[in-house]
Amino acid sequence: MSFLDPEDHALVLRVVFDGPPEAGKTTSVRSLARTFGRPVETPAEHEGRTVFFDRLEHRAGMFEGSPIRLHILSVPGQKRWARRRAHLIADADVVVFVGDTTRAAFDATVAALAELRRELDARPGPPVGVVFQANKRDRADAVPMDVVAERVGSERVAVFETSASDGAGVREVLVFAVKLALDRVRAGAPLDIALAEDPRLASALELEALLRGVEGSALDESHASSPSWPPAGGARAADEHDGLVWPPVEGRILLAEATRTGVDLRAATGGDRVLGLGAAWRLHSSADAIFESIDDGRDALVGWARLHTKARDLVSPRRCIVLFETADDRWRLWQIVHREPNLREMEERGPLGVVAALRHVLAGRAACRTIGVELPCTLDTLGARDDGRVQFVGPIPLIPRPSADATLDELTLDLANHLATTTEPAARLLHAVAELLAEVRTMDEDREVIALLERRLRHALTATVTEKSP
Ligand SMILES: Nc1nc2c(ncn2[C@@H]2O[C@H](COP(=O)(O)OP(=O)(O)O)[C@@H](O)[C@H]2O)c(=O)[nH]1
Ligand SMILES: [Mg+2]
Numbered sequence: 001m002s003f004l005d006p007e008d009h010a011l012v013l014r015v016v017f018d019g020p021p022e023a024g025k026t027t028s029v030r031s032l033a034r035t036f037g038r039p040v041e042t043p044a045e046h047e048g049r050t051v052f053f054d055r056l057e058h059r060a061g062m063f064e065g066s067p068i069r070l071h072i073l074s075v076p077g078q079k080r081w082a083r084r085r086a087h088l089i090a091d092a093d094v095v096v097f098v099g100d101t102t103r104a105a106f107d108a109t110v111a112a113l114a115e116l117r118r119e120l121d122a123r124p125g126p127p128v129g130v131v132f133q134a135n136k137r138d139r140a141d142a143v144p145m146d147v148v149a150e151r152v153g154s155e156r157v158a159v160f161e162t163s164a165s166d167g168a169g170v171r172e173v174l175v176f177a178v179k180l181a182l183d184r185v186r187a188g189a190p191l192d193i194a195l196a197e198d199p200r201l202a203s204a205l206e207l208e209a210l211l212r213g214v215e216g217s218a219l220d221e222s223h224a225s226s227p228s229w230p231p232a233g234g235a236r237a238a239d240e241h242d243g244l245v246w247p248p249v250e251g252r253i254l255l256a257e258a259t260r261t262g263v264d265l266r267a268a269t270g271g272d273r274v275l276g277l278g279a280a281w282r283l284h285s286s287a288d289a290i291f292e293s294i295d296d297g298r299d300a301l302v303g304w305a306r307l308h309t310k311a312r313d314l315v316s317p318r319r320c321i322v323l324f325e326t327a328d329d330r331w332r333l334w335q336i337v338h339r340e341p342n343l344r345e346m347e348e349r350g351p352l353g354v355v356a357a358l359r360h361v362l363a364g365r366a367a368c369r370t371i372g373v374e375l376p377c378t379l380d381t382l383g384a385r386d387d388g389r390v391q392f393v394g395p396i397p398l399i400p401r402p403s404a405d406a407t408l409d410e411l412t413l414d415l416a417n418h419l420a421t422t423t424e425p426a427a428r429l430l431h432a433v434a435e436l437l438a439e440v441r442t443m444d445e446d447r448e449v450i451a452l453l454e455r456r457l458r459h460a461l462t463a464t465v466t467e468k469s470p
Contacts, residue, residue: 010059010069013181015174016088017054017074019098020105020112024135024164025074028098029054031167032072032174053084060178063185070178089119093181096173097157098133098164101148103141110151117155126187129180129249130157133173138163149260158256176256180249187248244298244323246305251320258283258336273334282337284395289333290326297323297331304333304398311373314364315392316340316383333398340393344379347411351418355432356384358411359439363390366443374400378407408449412456433461 017025033040033056041055056072075085089095097116099109113132120128132155134148149159158176162169245251258281273285291297301323308321318338326332343357357379364377367390375381381394415433437457440450 009066011063011066011185012069012071013093013178013185014071014073014091015094015096015177015181016092017072017096017098018085018089018112018116019075019133019135020100020108023098023100023105023109024133024162025098026054027164028096028133028135028162028170028173029056029072029074031164031170032056032058034167035171063182068178068182070174072174086119089116090123092128093184094129094131094177095120096131096133096177098135099148099152100136101134101142102136102139103143106143106148106151113152113155113157126184127249128184129177129253130155131173131177131180132157132159133164133170134159134161135164137161138166138168153257156250156253158253159260180252183245183248183252244301246301246308246321251322254318254320254336254338255322257281258338280339282339282395283334284337285332285334286395286398289398291331291333294323294325294331297333300333300398304396307373307400308396311371311375311392311396314367314371314373314375314390315396319396335395337393337395340383340391342380342383342393346384347379347414351415351429352432354411354415354418355429355436358408358415359436360384360390361407361411362440362443362445364392365445369444376401379411408453412453412460416456416460430461433457437461 017029019025030040036056036058038056038058042053053076054072054074056070058070058072060068060070062068073088075081075088095116097113099113100106101109113130116130120130132152134145134152136142137145145161152159158180160169160173160176162173164170245255272287274282289300291300301321304321308315308319316338318340319335321333321335323331323333343360346353346360347357360382361377361379364375364382368375368377375392375396376394377392378394381392383391383393385391437454440453440457443450445453
C-alpha cells in the first residue's frame with residue numbers, strides 16, 4: 001500500500017514482481033538494479049532457511065510535491081512460500097507479472113496470470129494495475145507476440161516485450177508500472193482531485209504524438225492516408241508524460257493496449273474525428289470536444305467521466321477517455337472504445353434478426369430512461385452481450401441528447417420488406433412479431449412510438465398472414 005514516509009514526506013510505492021518460477025523475476029530486478037547502480041538485497045531468513053527474494057529501492061521523480069520512492073520486490077516463486085507471496089501481492093500498488101513466453105512454459109504462465117487476476121479483483125479499493133512482461137523474447141522458441149497478446153488480452157494487462165537477461169525492455173516496464181501505481185494513488189481521492197494533475201507536466205507517450213500528428217493535417221480530408229506507426233520522431237521518448245486518462249489505472253492499460261496496434265484513419269466529417277487503432281479499437285472525438293483552456297478541458301473530462309459512471313451498467317466495458325493538447329495549444333477530449341458487434345450485423349441475419357434488433361433497441365431506450373442518460377439508440381451504437389442483454393457499444397456523446405426515432409422507423413420498414421420476401425416459415429415469424437408487440441405494450445415508451453410500432457407491426461403481421469397462408 002502506498003504511504004507517505006513521515007521523515008522525508010516521500011510517497012512510497014510498492015512495485016511487486018510476480019510470475020511463475022524461473023520466468024525471470026530475479027533477472028529483471030537485477031537488471032533494474034544495474035541500471036540504477038544500486039544493490040539488490042535478499043533480506044529474508046525464515047525458520048532457519050533462507051528465502052531468496054529480491055528487494056531494491058529507488059527514487060523516481062516527484063508526485064504533487066513529494067519525492068517518489070519505489071520499493072521493488074519480487075515474490076518467492078515456490079509453492080511453499082504461497083502465504084508470503086499473497087502478503088506481498090495484497091500490499092502491491094502495481095504488479096509486474098513476469099511471464100515466460102517460451103513455448104513449453106507459456107500455458108503455465110497464462111494460468112498463473114489468471115490466478116493473479118482473480119486475487120487482485122478480490123481486493124477492495126481502486127484497481128491494481130498489472131503490467132505483463134512478455135519475457136525471454138530472445139529465445140528462438142518464444143511464442144509469437146500476436147498469440148501472446150491474444151491470450152493475455154482478456155486479463156486487462158498492459159503488455160511489454162522483454163529479454164531480462166540482457167535487460168531489453170525492463171526499464172520501460174517499470175516506468176509504465178509506476179504510472180499505473182500513481183493512477184491508483186490518485187484514484188483513492190475523489191474524482192476532481194484524482195484528475196487534478198496537469199497533463200502539461202505529465203501527459204502521454206504514444207497517443208500524444210499520434211494525436212498531435214493527426215490534429216494538424218491529414219484528418220481534414222475525409223479519406224486521409226495512414227501515417228506510419230509508430231510515428232517518426234521518437235514518440236516513446238516522452239517517458240515523463242502521463243496524459244489525463246479516465247478511468248484511473250485501467251484507462252491507461254486500455255490506452256497502452258489500443259495504441260500497441262497501428263493507427264488507421266477511417267473517417268472524419270466536419271470537426272468530428274474517428275480513427276481506427278488496428279481493427280479492434282476506435283478513437284472518437286466530436287467537434288464540440290475542443291477547449292480553449294486546460295481547466296475547461298479538465299472540467300469537461302470530469303463531467304464526462306461522471307456520465308460514463310452513470311451509464312456503466314449499459315455500456316460496453318472496454319473504453320477510456322483522454323485529454324490531450326492539440327497542435328494549436330488547445331485541448332481536445334478523446335474516447336477510445338473497443339469494437340464490439342452491433343445490431344446492424346444482427347439485422348443482416350433476416351427477419352428474425354430484425355425482430356431481435358428491434359427488441360434490443362427498445363430495451364436500450366428503456367435502459368436509458370432508467371439510468372437517466374440519453375444515449376443514442378441505433379443499429380450502430382447498440383449490440384447484444386453474450387447473455388443476450390442489450391449493450392451500448394458506440395461512443396458516449398459529450399452532451400447526451402434525446403435520439404430521434406429514425407431507428408425504429410427504419411427497423412419496422414426493414415421488417416416489412418423482409419416479410420414480403422422471406423422464405424422463413426410464417427408461424428415462427430408471426431410468433432416473434434406477436435411477442436414483440438405484446439412486449440411493446442408493457443413498456444414505458446413514448447405513446448407516439450408505441451402507436452407507430454403497433455401500426456407497423458400489425459401491418460407486417462397482416463402482410464405475413466396474407467402472403468404466407470394459403
Ligand atoms: N534467454 C533468456 N533467459 C532468461 C531471460 N530471463 C531470465 N532468463 C533465465 O531464466 C532462468 C530463471 O530466471 P530467474 O530470474 O532466476 O527467474 P525467477 O525464478 O522468476 O526469479 C535463469 O537461468 C535466467 O538466466 C530472458 O529474457 N531470456
Ligand atoms: Mg527468483
